[in-house]
Amino acid sequence: MIDLSTSYMGMNLKNPIVASSSPFWEDIKNIKKAEKSGAAAIVLHSLFQEQTEIEQEELNRFLVEGSESYAEAITYYPEIKEFKFLPDQYVDLVKEAKQNSTIPIIGSINGVSDGGWIKYAQKIENAGADALELNIYYIPTDFSKNCVEIEQNYSNLIKAVKQKVKIPIAVKLSPYFTST
Numbered sequence: 097m098i099d100l101s102t103s104y105m106g107m108n109l110k111n112p113i114v115a116s117s118s119p120f121w122e123d124i125k126n127i128k129k130a131e132k133s134g135a136a137a138i139v140l141h142s143l144f145q146e147q148t149e150i151e152q153e154e155l156n157r158f159l160v161e162g163s164e165s166y167a168e169a170i171t172y173y174p175e176i177k178e179f180k181f182l183p184d185q186y187v188d189l190v191k192e193a194k195q196n197s198t199i200p201i202i203g204s205i206n207g208v209s210d211g212g213w214i215k216y217a218q219k220i221e222n223a224g225a226d227a228l229e230l231n232i233y234y235i236p237t238d239f240s241k242n243c244v245e246i247e248q249n250y251s252n253l254i255k256a257v258k259q260k261v262k263i264p265i266a267v268k269l270s271p272y273f274t275s276t
């Protein structure tokens with residue numbers, strides 16, 4: 097048999113098949129099927145920065161918003177959008193995936209600033225993730241920033257996360273990242 101083993105992010109894999117990030121992996125049964133079918137690693141769906149901030153928003157909403165209102169106005173503010181997975185549920189998914197498979201499990205975080213990223217990068221690592229994928233989603237709406245400043249923002253974010261975790265980190269970049 098041909099040896100298909102390879103290395104990805106410093107991890108030795110039995111072959112180069114890495115199942116990409118998808119909501120399909122929210123179900124542990126699907127992770128087991130992928131492993132049985134030959135996947136060498138799985139990237140879990142992304143935990144979005146908005147999800148990491150939702151806990152703080154909820155607390156703020158209960159403590160501050162509407163504090164000067166009358167009982168009739170309590171429902172004036174809309175509910176915060178519900179995500180299928182809250183951050184701690186995502187961490188539990190990482191833990192469960194690791195307990196039920198023998199292949200590397202790669203966590204994934206999608207966002208633009210270090211805020212809750214660092215906290216949840218650490219939680220994902222502590223849950224047993226073998227590596228972490230950063231999906232930095234920055235829309236350059238400030239036209240006064242040049243490509244060097246944008247690239248420096250990415251670099252700073254990566255360094256901030258890397259200083260807090262020991263697991264390997266991969267960074268997804270758009271093909272239209274900057275002009276350099």
